[in-house]
Amino acid sequence: AQKVTQAQTEISVVEKEDVTLDCVYETRDTTYYLFWYKQPPSGELVFLIRRNSFDEQNEISGRYSWNFQKSTSSFNFTITASQVVDSAVYFCALSEGNAGNMLTFGGGTRLMVKP
Amino acid sequence: NAGVTQTPKFQVLKTGQSMTLQCAQDMNHEYMSWYRQDPGMGLRLIHYSVGAGITDQGEVPNGYNVSRSTTEDFPLRLLSAAPSQTSVYFCASSYPSGGYTFGSGTRLTVV
Numbered sequence: 001a002q003k004v005t006q007a008q009t010e011i012s013v014v015e016k017e018d019v020t021l022d023c024v025y026e027t028r029d030t031t032y033y034l035f036w037y038k039q040p041p042s043g044e045l046v047f048l049i050r051r052n053s054f055d056e057q058n059e060i061s062g063r064y065s066w067n068f069q070k071s072t073s074s075f076n077f078t079i080t081a082s083q084v085v086d087s088a089v090y091f092c093a094l095s096e097g098n099a100g101n102m103l104t105f106g107g108g109t110r111l112m113v114k115p
Numbered sequence: 116n117a118g119v120t121q122t123p124k125f126q127v128l129k130t131g132q133s134m135t136l137q138c139a140q141d142m143n144h145e146y147m148s149w150y151r152q153d154p155g156m157g158l159r160l161i162h163y164s165v166g167a168g169i170t171d172q173g174e175v176p177n178g179y180n181v182s183r184s185t186t187e188d189f190p191l192r193l194l195s196a197a198p199s200q201t202s203v204y205f206c207a208s209s210y211p212s213g214g215y216t217f218g219s220g221t222r223l224t225v226v
Binding site: 004006009035037043044045047050091093102103104105106107108 | 205207213219
């Protein structure tokens with residue numbers, strides 16, 4: 001069965017610091033998809049990225065970057081020069097190729113960025 | 116705006132009452148699902164559907180029923196509410212192997 005672990009339950013940083021959120025996953029499938037979602041204090045879930053298991057290229061989007069390493073089953077998320085608006089709960093999730101696209105979520109990491 | 120619409124946004128139920136959480140999407144997505152979010156546990160899958168007329172159980176299906184008579188709608192029924200069902204419920208939809216679009220959530224309290 002698939003599993004996603006986000007070992008960091010809460011991280012606190014000062015604005016402009018870089019911060020990395022860890023995500024480790026388990027799956028027996030060779031085809032799978034990894035996701036990151038942001039949940040701000042307002043409660044909605046905001047899609048950030050989707051990565052398939054055959055694409056290990058790192059991705060950068062503005063201040064956000066993602067490092068996918070199949071060798072360590074990790075899909076870490078880095079925010080560069082953090083801002084107060086980055087304060088949220090971040091979820092990593094996994095979808096197996098033959099699982100009807102259903103998501104298995106990690107427990108989430110609460111990021112607090114202080115001014 | 117196109118997306119996933121959940122109603123109601125807030126609900127308080129008494130133990131033993133039944134109710135239906137509504138979910139509708141206008142993106143013609145094949146896949147729809149319901150998740151519940153409890154503190155410290157992330158989101159857990161309750162039921163899902165890969166198309167009209169097809170539903171299946173997720174990780175935590177007990178106490179809930181679903182049906183999918185149309186592509187657009189995927190209601191979640193609580194048969195006899197219990198305090199353990201106090202949670203935030205999210206509906207989501209997607210194309211196969213696509214990123215999910217989530218509704219804004221329903222905060223349910225069972226007293």
